[in-house]
Amino acid sequence: MSVGVLALQGDFREHATVLRSLGSEVTLVRRPEELAGVTGLVIPGGESSVMDKLTRLFGLAEPLRVAVAAGLPVYGTCAGLIMLADTVLDGIRGQQSIGGLDISVRRNAFGSQTASFETDLDIPVLGETPVHAVFIRAPVVESVGPLATSLATVADGRCVAVEQGNLLGTSFHPEITGEYRFHEYFLRKVRSAAFRG
Numbered sequence: 720m721s722v723g724v725l726a727l728q729g730d731f732r733e734h735a736t737v738l739r740s741l742g743s744e745v746t747l748v749r750r751p752e753e754l755a756g757v758t759g760l761v762i763p764g765g766e767s768s769v770m771d772k773l774t775r776l777f778g779l780a781e782p783l784r785v786a787v788a789a790g791l792p793v794y795g796t797c798a799g800l801i802m803l804a805d806t807v808l809d810g811i812r813g814q815q816s817i818g819g820l821d822i823s824v825r826r827n828a829f830g831s832q833t834a835s836f837e838t839d840l841d842i843p844v845l846g847e848t849p850v851h852a853v854f855i856r857a858p859v860v861e862s863v864g865p866l867a868t869s870l871a872t873v874a875d876g877r878c879v880a881v882e883q884g885n886l887l888g889t890s891f892h893p894e895i896t897g898e899y900r901f902h903e904y905f906l907r908k909v910r911s912a913a914f915r916g
């Protein structure tokens with residue numbers, strides 16, 4: 720059982736390190752053949768407009784859509800969340816997403832690089848200890864459709880984490896803070912999806 724990390728751009732190495740320390744085998748995914756062999760996929764943080772162009776260039780966009788529709792567990796952080804959103808607001812001209820999450824996401828919603836910040840979030844599905852969350856030019860989930868569920872909000876009530884079936888997305892970056900509970904939560908989805916076949 721190998722979990723993929725989309726490795727075209729962004730902080731894929733950090734995700735691979737977290738997944739390996741949780742006992743997973745990791746495949747860095749850059750080609751459709753690599754995607755075909757994984758039981759789950761993490762889409763890292765980075766720059767969603769570049770990731771979008773590269774997934775199309777590498778012939779991965781359509782296979783990714785097919786995999787998401789078939790129920791592949793996918794976890795997206797920050798730019799990865801944008802890639803999983805059905806609707807992207809403030810994208811660059813022509814920007815596309817893979818989609819799957821019934822949400823609309825606004826890019827760079829907290830402002831420019833200097834507006835990056837850290838905060839503690841209550842996320843009941845992960846237990847009582849708050850999650851220390853780092854936001855870097857982060858998107859916000861502006862609307863959550865009926866198929867998706869909000870898992871966390873910042874103090875002003877804006878949504879920053881969602882799930883929908885086998886899909887999970889966060890505006891922030893657990894992979895850089897030693898916070899492993901999101902990856903554990905995701906790996907439980909991967910295991911039960913593999914178990915169901």
Ligand code: GLN
Binds near residue numbers: 765855
């Ligand atoms: N602002 C970036 C984008 O639009 C996301 C930033 C990140 O992944 N840390 O893709």
